[in-house]
Amino acid sequence: MPKKEKRELRIKRSIMKAAKQLFSLKGYKNTTIDEITDKALIAKATLYQYFKSKENLFLESIKDSERNLLTLIEKKVFDNDSLSKVQKLKALFYYLITYFEKDYYIIHLVFYREFHFRQEIVDFIQEFFDKVSDTIKLILSNFPMDESKKDQLTTSIFGACYLQLIRWFMKGKKDSLKEISKSIFYQFYPF
Numbered sequence: 001m002p003k004k005e006k007r008e009l010r011i012k013r014s015i016m017k018a019a020k021q022l023f024s025l026k027g028y029k030n031t032t033i034d035e036i037t038d039k040a041l042i043a044k045a046t047l048y049q050y051f052k053s054k055e056n057l058f059l060e061s062i063k064d065s066e067r068n069l070l071t072l073i074e075k076k077v078f079d080n081d082s083l084s085k086v087q088k089l090k091a092l093f094y095y096l097i098t099y100f101e102k103d104y105y106i107i108h109l110v111f112y113r114e115f116h117f118r119q120e121i122v123d124f125i126q127e128f129f130d131k132v133s134d135t136i137k138l139i140l141s142n143f144p145m146d147e148s149k150k151d152q153l154t155t156s157i158f159g160a161c162y163l164q165l166i167r168w169f170m171k172g173k174k175d176s177l178k179e180i181s182k183s184i185f186y187q188f189y190p191f
Contacts, residue, residue: 012050015040016061024104028058028117059121065106066128069099073135085142090185092139093161096132097181100165104173133158145191153191160184 001009018039022031033054037044051057077083077091100106117125136154145153164180 008050011042011046015042015047015050015057016064019057020061020065020103020106023058023061028054055118055121059124062106062121062124062128065103066131068103069096070131070135072099077139085139086189088142089139089189090182092136093157093181093185094178096135096161097165097184098177100168101173101177104169129158143191149191153188157184157188160187 015036019031019036022035022039026035031054033044033047036054036057037047040047047057051060073092073095076095077088080088080091083091133154136157137150140150140153161184164184168175168177168180
């Protein structure tokens with residue numbers, strides 16, 4: 001990659017990292033562009049070279065988190081042929097839950113939907129939920145069960161993960177997400 005592209009990628013990542021931190025602390029509505037540029041140590045004009053608006057920056061940051069989460073699951077669960085179907089299910093819970101320790105801001109932003117989001121962001125959040133549900137269903141397809149039970153189980157698993165992550169976040173991120181993922185796994189397996 002040429003130096004210029006590396007520099008631009010580094011700047012873009014710096015902006016997104018600063019924005020994610022501020023969005024998680026203050027919420028989307030209460031975070032200003034000035035605060036983001038101050039935290040990223042860049043000029044406002046530089047931010048606008050990479051992102052059209054605060055809303056665009058927010059959307060790109062949650063898309064980035066979604067890509068990171070789904071890539072991690074793909075690599076660690078689906079592409080790992082040494083895991084049995086039960087181990088893949090357990091690994092799915094582990095990576096689905098523990099990912100948020102590193103990228104916890106998305107819990108606040110996605111799970112506490114702010115009422116003033118544009119439809120494009122609301123649609124993306126729904127797509128995010130759908131992709132995670134599809135990922136759970138794909139793992140469950142390795143187990144013998146009819147489609148309606150798989151759908152119900154997927155909804156229950158997703159709901160349990162969702163509630164545990166909110167609980168963890170609200171309690172100050174004190175509990176071990178690794179232990180929470182084990183607890184959820186044993187809550188559902190064997191079905």
